Amino acid sequence: MSLHPKLNPPSASLRQPPAEEAALLALDAAGRITLASTAARKLWQTGDTELIGEALPNLFFFEVTSREPDWLEAQWEVLLAAALDQTVPLTAHPREGAPCDVTVRLEKLPGATPAYLAHVRPAAAPAGIATALPNELAGLTVLADKGSIGLFDLNLKDGQVYYSPSWKKLLGFAEQELANTYDTWLKLLHPDDSAAAPDRIAKKSSSGTRPFSLEFRMQHRRGHYLWIQSSGVQIFGAGGTLERVIGVHADITERKEQEESALTGEERLRNLAGSGPLGLFEFDFAQKRFWLSPAWKHLLGHAENEATDAMEAFQAALPPEEAGNGVEAFFLSRHTGEATYLETGRLRHKDGHFFPVLLGAHRQFSPEHELQRITGFHLALPAGALAAGDTPVPPAFLAEALAAVTEAVLVTDMRGKVLYLNAKAAQLTGCTEENALGRPVGEIFRIVLRDNPAATDEALECALTATESLGFMANHAIAPPADNDQAQPVPIVWTARQSADGNGNAQGVIFVFRNPDELSLTPDELVKANRFESLGVLASGIAHDFNNLLTTILGGVSLAKDTRDDSGLADSEKACLAAKALTKQLLLFAKGGTHVKNVVAPVDILTDSSRLAAAGATVQISIDAPSDIAPVLVDRAQISQVFQNLIINAVQAMPDTPGAKIWLRAANVTLTEGQIPPLPAGNYVDFEVRDNGSGIPPENLQKIFDPFFTTKKHGTGLGLATVLSIVHQHGGQIGVDSTVGEGTAFSVFLPPAEQPVEVEARRAPTLRFGTGRVLFMDDDEKICILTGSMLASLEYKYDIAHNGEEAIALYRRYLNIGRPYDAVILDLTVIGGIGGKETFLQLQEMDPDVRAIVASGYDNDEMARRFLDLGFCGYLTKPYRVTDLGKVLKAVLG
Numbered sequence: 001m002s003l004h005p006k007l008n009p010p011s012a013s014l015r016q017p018p019a020e021e022a023a024l025l026a027l028d029a030a031g032r033i034t035l036a037s038t039a040a041r042k043l044w045q046t047g048d049t050e051l052i053g054e055a056l057p058n059l060f061f062f063e064v065t066s067r068e069p070d071w072l073e074a075q076w077e078v079l080l081a082a083a084l085d086q087t088v089p090l091t092a093h094p095r096e097g098a099p100c101d102v103t104v105r106l107e108k109l110p111g112a113t114p115a116y117l118a119h120v121r122p123a124a125a126p127a128g129i130a131t132a133l134p135n136e137l138a139g140l141t142v143l144a145d146k147g148s149i150g151l152f153d154l155n156l157k158d159g160q161v162y163y164s165p166s167w168k169k170l171l172g173f174a175e176q177e178l179a180n181t182y183d184t185w186l187k188l189l190h191p192d193d194s195a196a197a198p199d200r201i202a203k204k205s206s207s208g209t210r211p212f213s214l215e216f217r218m219q220h221r222r223g224h225y226l227w228i229q230s231s232g233v234q235i236f237g238a239g240g241t242l243e244r245v246i247g248v249h250a251d252i253t254e255r256k257e258q259e260e261s262a263l264t265g266e267e268r269l270r271n272l273a274g275s276g277p278l279g280l281f282e283f284d285f286a287q288k289r290f291w292l293s294p295a296w297k298h299l300l301g302h303a304e305n306e307a308t309d310a311m312e313a314f315q316a317a318l319p320p321e322e323a324g325n326g327v328e329a330f331f332l333s334r335h336t337g338e339a340t341y342l343e344t345g346r347l348r349h350k351d352g353h354f355f356p357v358l359l360g361a362h363r364q365f366s367p368e369h370e371l372q373r374i375t376g377f378h379l380a381l382p383a384g385a386l387a388a389g390d391t392p393v394p395p396a397f398l399a400e401a402l403a404a405v406t407e408a409v410l411v412t413d414m415r416g417k418v419l420y421l422n423a424k425a426a427q428l429t430g431c432t433e434e435n436a437l438g439r440p441v442g443e444i445f446r447i448v449l450r451d452n453p454a455a456t457d458e459a460l461e462c463a464l465t466a467t468e469s470l471g472f473m474a475n476h477a478i479a480p481p482a483d484n485d486q487a488q489p490v491p492i493v494w495t496a497r498q499s500a501d502g503n504g505n506a507q508g509v510i511f512v513f514r515n516p517d518e519l520s521l522t523p524d525e526l527v528k529a530n531r532f533e534s535l536g537v538l539a540s541g542i543a544h545d546f547n548n549l550l551t552t553i554l555g556g557v558s559l560a561k562d563t564r565d566d567s568g569l570a571d572s573e574k575a576c577l578a579a580k581a582l583t584k585q586l587l588l589f590a591k592g593g594t595h596v597k598n599v600v601a602p603v604d605i606l607t608d609s610s611r612l613a614a615a616g617a618t619v620q621i622s623i624d625a626p627s628d629i630a631p632v633l634v635d636r637a638q639i640s641q642v643f644q645n646l647i648i649n650a651v652q653a654m655p656d657t658p659g660a661k662i663w664l665r666a667a668n669v670t671l672t673e674g675q676i677p678p679l680p681a682g683n684y685v686d687f688e689v690r691d692n693g694s695g696i697p698p699e700n701l702q703k704i705f706d707p708f709f710t711t712k713k714h715g716t717g718l719g720l721a722t723v724l725s726i727v728h729q730h731g732g733q734i735g736v737d738s739t740v741g742e743g744t745a746f747s748v749f750l751p752p753a754e755q756p757v758e759v760e761a762r763r764a765p766t767l768r769f770g771t772g773r774v775l776f777m778d779d780d781e782k783i784c785i786l787t788g789s790m791l792a793s794l795e796y797k798y799d800i801a802h803n804g805e806e807a808i809a810l811y812r813r814y815l816n817i818g819r820p821y822d823a824v825i826l827d828l829t830v831i832g833g834i835g836g837k838e839t840f841l842q843l844q845e846m847d848p849d850v851r852a853i854v855a856s857g858y859d860n861d862e863m864a865r866r867f868l869d870l871g872f873c874g875y876l877t878k879p880y881r882v883t884d885l886g887k888v889l890k891a892v893l894g
Helices: 038-044 071-083 129-139 141-146 165-170 182-188 191-196 253-274 294-299 310-317 327-332 395-404 423-429 459-465 523-563 566-591 602-613 636-652 719-729 781-793 804-816 836-846 861-870 882-893
Strands: 023-028 033-036 087-092 100-108 115-122 150-155 160-163 208-219 225-236 242-251 278-284 289-292 340-348 354-365 371-380 408-413 418-421 447-449 473-478 490-500 506-514 598-600 620-624 632-634 661-671 682-691 733-739 743-750 773-777 797-801 823-827 852-856 874-877
Touching: 023 038, 071 087, 071 100, 071 719, 150 165, 160 182, 165 242, 182 208, 191 208, 225 253, 278 294, 278 310, 278 327, 289 310, 294 371, 310 327, 310 340, 327 371, 408 423, 418 423, 423 506, 459 490, 459 506, 523 566, 598 602, 598 636, 602 620, 602 632, 602 636, 602 661, 602 682, 632 636, 636 661, 636 682, 636 719, 636 743, 719 733, 773 781, 773 804, 781 797, 781 882, 797 804, 804 823, 804 836, 823 836, 823 882, 836 852, 836 861, 852 861, 852 882, 861 874, 874 882
Parallel strands: 620 661, 773 797, 773 823, 823 852, 852 874
Antiparallel strands: 023 033, 023 115, 087 100, 100 115, 150 160, 150 242, 208 225, 225 242, 278 289, 278 371, 340 354, 354 371, 408 418, 408 506, 447 473, 473 490, 490 506, 598 632, 661 682, 682 743, 733 743
């Protein structure tokens, strides 16, 4: 059964609305309508308020319908995933009259509370915002007058300005109190945010539109400043001149205050971890990353800048009787069954003496109960505190610590009377601490079976009768209090253990539980978590390939240096370029998606993906993607992550025998209606990743795309869930075919792009000008010497600066005599001085015509585009050859 909307091509039998009609619907987080434009009410033929409160999916035809209570929620989730920031075709269902074909695009509105704006357009209407937006604004009477979002329209060409009543109300003004002039905007703008004026946020562009999104401050009528999120589009004329700016304003002051509060909290923690009394540590055993804070090192007598191996230093600080088995065994041996604990103990100082400490730790375990990560602190106690029998941890401190953990904690005595519950436990049980203390645990912690709420279990009896560790119980829920029959049971995962005194006598029971729904990940978190997991899997293979490339480079250089034989230098140069390409791919993968889609050839996607995913592997990979395959419009980083995951899975599924192969293929296909649900009929690009590995058992085949499902010992189960999420975001679908013992084939269907791949024009081979003067800035002396030689070989005159201060002084000296440099090359990162960006901004103030080039080790298209938009004329990626340097200078000086 499918929940997907009916994405059929427009039918001639359906009513086609007039081309000028357009509709906007404001939605809350659950997909219910809060505001509707005049065009929306006209489209669905309703009164002024009939659409308010209606669920968006009810306005369209779907293939499957149901009266189940959660069906609308499921339809909304599917529609949100399909239409967020992209257009999908649907069939609208008016209250009266015939159905009509429309396109729908959902846009997330700024603000702390999730909300969305649905753009509904006739199927045949043009998508160009330059013609559609003004008509929409004219119909948004309710939103412009009463909404919480302010609309504005700055027509710079005709000198006409419009601020909606809600725009003025946002700042505390009545409609007649603010004039509709551009000076109004400038007067209310915070002096430090003057660069946020909408006619200054972009340079001249080609004709068309450019979206923008900014955060800045504007003055309220009462005198204080509000943080504003401004989003919209700039519209340019044929000559690239900015003619119009249209957009919306939303108040994000509350979010900004929360961010400031979070930064303050981080600063406090940083102070504690740096020079305060709290020594922090973190050991990630899964990723082999170990860290000790400067305060921890100081606690043990180490200097902050002293190079210490974290694991060795921690193990050396443990008492001799506990240090022998290693750090991991130390943390596994104590407080079994508890994720978070506090205890007192001793640590050995660097000079050999022991001193008392309080240890707090939080452990994370894999589904196989292997220790994956531990985060904790040490706090030095007064000398003799333990020997004197003093209580090392004040009760108030313990209560505060338990209140801070995310798990619910409930403690009873041996008779089952509640002694303590933290804030999370009070929230999940629906009972405050005052009402719970002294009552039987069965009245507070009332657990029932999820599948049968009428069947109750006695949690206390389960804990007291258990002969070994209770483990995690995952099939229960907490029944609501008896006096609240309207509430629903809350699903929980829980465990419990008996607590004993110093003589081993049982004195009570500790229950720890939480709502498993709070463990879910957003799509962005899912992609990010999987990306980090994949980087860990690929690390050794990438290191293997880099070492092979470095061997070729070092061998060719040493051969030329020691024997004056330069026959290996050509191979060294090729190896450098291959390492540069691998680094670019690695940076792109580590950064993640840019949410910017480009037209990419399928062969480039498969080649880039296999370069990283198969690094260091012995498997044989073949790529079959002819040049006539249609290109696709994708977020290159995210779609590469899809195929890297599939290739990694294929490599790991291979038996440890010769003959392991992976086939990567791309082909043009035409799908019929219903052939690959829920994709509509049409043309697609079919990508296939096939292996001859062990295959997937039938009982697991239906679960492989579920988050956290995995059969790997050290896997997280995020890989294929991430793949499915990304493919759906690109308007595609994925299928799998597997036979145990023969292999597995994954097929990814993506819609083809409507435009061809952009081909960079070949540059002329001539590189030498010999007439320019160049200022080069870099803090690395060897790079300065090498680049100076390159510039001399290209017959340019040059000067060298080692930081921004020197570059500014040199530029000012020659500018004052009327001989400014023809070009300036600036390294972005300078240790102990002004970097490239700050230097450029100061040079630009001196000379608006300065022609500057970025020199950076980050080979990233998004970063290059950002600096070019800032005003730089070129982007030079390290490492570079003489030809690369000559090309960028020729482009800038030409």
